Amino acid sequence: MCVLNRVKKQDCCGCGACVNICPKQSLELKEDKEGFLQVKLAQNNCIQCGICEKACPVINSPEEKEREITAFAVKNTNQTQRLQSSSGGVFTALAHKTLEEGGIVCAARFDKDFSIIHDFCQTKEELPQYMGSKYVQSDLRDCFKKIKDYLNNNTKLLFVGTPCQVMALKLYLRKEYENLIAIEIVCHGVSSPLAWRKYLSDVCKRKNITLDDIKHISFRNKEKSWRVFNLKIEGKTNTILKENLYDNPFLRGFLRNLFLRQSCHHCPAKNFKSNADLSLADYWGIDRFHPEMDDNKGVSAVLCYNDKITLDKNEIKQRNNEMILEIKSTNLENILANNSALLHSVAPHKDREQFFEALQTQDITPLLNKYVGEPKAEKLKRKTRFILSDIKSMIIKKGGF
Numbered sequence: 263m264c265v266l267n268r269v270k271k272q273d274c275c276g277c278g279a280c281v282n283i284c285p286k287q288s289l290e291l292k293e294d295k296e297g298f299l300q301v302k303l304a305q306n307n308c309i310q311c312g313i314c315e316k317a318c319p320v321i322n323s324p325e326e327k328e329r330e331i332t333a334f335a336v337k338n339t340n341q342t343q344r345l346q347s348s349s350g351g352v353f354t355a356l357a358h359k360t361l362e363e364g365g366i367v368c369a370a371r372f373d374k375d376f377s378i379i380h381d382f383c384q385t386k387e388e389l390p391q392y393m394g395s396k397y398v399q400s401d402l403r404d405c406f407k408k409i410k411d412y413l414n415n416n417t418k419l420l421f422v423g424t425p426c427q428v429m430a431l432k433l434y435l436r437k438e439y440e441n442l443i444a445i446e447i448v449c450h451g452v453s454s455p456l457a458w459r460k461y462l463s464d465v466c467k468r469k470n471i472t473l474d475d476i477k478h479i480s481f482r483n484k485e486k487s488w489r490v491f492n493l494k495i496e497g498k499t500n501t502i503l504k505e506n507l508y509d510n511p512f513l514r515g516f517l518r519n520l521f522l523r524q525s526c527h528h529c530p531a532k533n534f535k536s537n538a539d540l541s542l543a544d545y546w547g548i549d550r551f552h553p554e555m556d557d558n559k560g561v562s563a564v565l566c567y568n569d570k571i572t573l574d575k576n577e578i579k580q581r582n583n584e585m586i587l588e589i590k591s592t593n594l595e596n597i598l599a600n601n602s603a604l605l606h607s608v609a610p611h612k613d614r615e616q617f618f619e620a621l622q623t624q625d626i627t628p629l630l631n632k633y634v635g636e637p638k639a640e641k642l643k644r645k646t647r648f649i650l651s652d653i654k655s656m657i658i659k660k661g662g663f
């Protein structure tokens with residue numbers, strides 16, 4: 263049997279484990295109408311070996327996965343690194359340690375055209391490209407094959423990906439490797455690469471620039487706040503765009519599930535099923551549970567499932583007597599109560615199908631305004647609330663009435 267006969271299009275998560283493992287190169291990934299990679303028949307030479315089915319996270323998703331979990335609230339003490347990261351900057355600290363030990367990091371970065379790809383980071387200088395969440399599905403390309411080669415050559419490897427990507431990697435490898443650390447980022451769902459491409463091209467048209475004029479993009483610019491998502495597009499000489507989730511149509515579309523991958527709405531790997539060694543998430547609710555750690559610049563919730571990474575070990579916490587990570591043991595229930603993405607998939611936006619249909623022929627920004635735009639009355643109310651709260655904090659700073 264072949265995955266193509268067993269996995270429906272709407273269930274496939276596009277990890278490409280089947281494509282990479284097929285001994286006859288019978289399968290390939292091709293972009294579908296919505297812009298997501300889908301498995302297709304490349305050539306009619308399948309020998310029905312069934313190996314592709316064994317690597318598929320959809321077919322092999324367990325009913326329940328009991329895991330022993332230790333939970334921490336963690337933040338990187340290097341403020342610059344934490345500001346470049348989406349939550350507490352834990353990924354960067356772990357990546358630094360891997361590179362210092364002669365290992366390699368496989369994670370997601372922007373490609374030249376600002377599409378998202380998984381790639382290998384071998385030096386600290388390259389690391390900033392890999393930091394921060396990019397809320398669009400990344401293309402794993404042939405990373406699984408290369409990871410296997412590195413692991414078989416006894417190279418230490420840190421892999422970071424969405425839960426389905428981690429699950430796919432573990433199934434692809436078909437055995438546990440001591441030299442692999444697999445981290446899942448807790449995932450709301452991944453946006454359509456087509457929607458992202460069209461949005462960026464729209465921004466370029468409006469601002470009269472090309473992609474070459476863009477230097478950096480951050481989906482979680484924290485200059486003002488970690489809590490209020492903010493998309494910043496930096497040009498070579500100036501800021502091209504800086505908008506928070508209320509004003510930015512792409513962030514609104516992402517957070518209101520307008521253009522997530524279909525399989526994200528029934529994720530096979532959430533709820534501790536991915537077999538990751540560690541999960542990283544935003545620690546929502548930190549202001550109530552560990553207020554002394556909260557400065558609105560980001561704190562990570564870290565869940566450890568084994569002792570491959572023991573977060574409170576000194577070699578991770580500090581280097582040359584300098585503290586790298588501030589770590590507090592925390593209650594798992596507090597994290598779960600405030601971060602539903604760990605356990606549950608989100609429902610699609612009611613107009614998801616109409617949006618993608620219209621996207622085939624129309625510009626994206628008017629469509630985003632139509633389907634997820636903020637009604638004028640709500641916008642006015644929100645802006646008034648913000649102004650009042652700014653005035654209140656100015657008065658408090660000046661010593662009150």
Ligand SMILES: Cc1cc2nc3c(=O)[nH]c(=O)nc-3n(C[C@H](O)[C@H](O)[C@H](O)COP(=O)(O)OP(=O)(O)OC[C@H]3O[C@@H](n4cnc5c(N)ncnc54)[C@H](O)[C@@H]3O)c2cc1C
Pocket residue numbers: 346347348349350351352353354369370371378392393394395396397398399400422423424447448449450451452453542543544545562563601603
């Ligand atoms: C699509 C997506 C959805 C998310 N949804 C949630 C959520 O609902 N709740 C929550 O608590 N956290 C969510 N996160 C995770 C969160 O935003 C932080 O990435 C995480 O807490 C780690 O933060 P950090 O500061 O330690 O590291 P960061 O420096 O932010 O590192 C992020 C890591 O994720 C990798 N990465 C970035 N983009 C992608 C991508 N598209 N695909 C695969 N890997 C990627 C990077 O290479 C890096 O290794 C999501 C992340 C992504 C990419």
